[in-house]
Amino acid sequence: MDTIIAIVTVFLLLNIAAGLVRVFLGPTPADRLLSIQLFGTTGTAILCLLAVVDGNRNYLNIALVFALLAAILGVVFTRYWQEDDEETPQSLEDLGRELD
Template identity: 55%
Template sequence: MTIDAVHPWLALFLLANLLAGLWRVLTGPTAADRMLSTQLFGTTAVALLAIEADTRAMPALRDVALVFALLAAITAVAFVRRVWQPREGSK
């Protein structure tokens, strides 16, 4: 048995973990709470891509992981700059 045999289990575990995080998108309560799960998605997707790059000997998937590393940041910044500005009257 090689260590590669562990990879599918690991990937399955991470995917299940990711989907559990979707509960936060459903329940909120604030918009920021929902955004947190895209953060979780970004990190977990990087992990999944790195694992798959290894299992399937496809180095190109590591470049996709690189894009994912920056992706969550883009949406989070768009969120803070556009959607979630301070209300009028708050400090």
């Protein structure tokens, strides 16, 4: 089991590396923001798995802080992005097709 978990941990790291391709390609800032989501969720999973691989339950506390920081990062980046932009954002009022 320990081997399997170790392999999955490395596999998840590779997932993050593959996700970095999206950061490079973009093309929009929103696409780059997506990587925060990926790093947050995958990073938390890696830390949880390390708790088993290392047999050290303190990794769970790191995972908890990591999850919290990922949440804050996402909010802060979207905020920052909004304020940074000179253009007046368009209204969302006439987008979308009516349901019902």
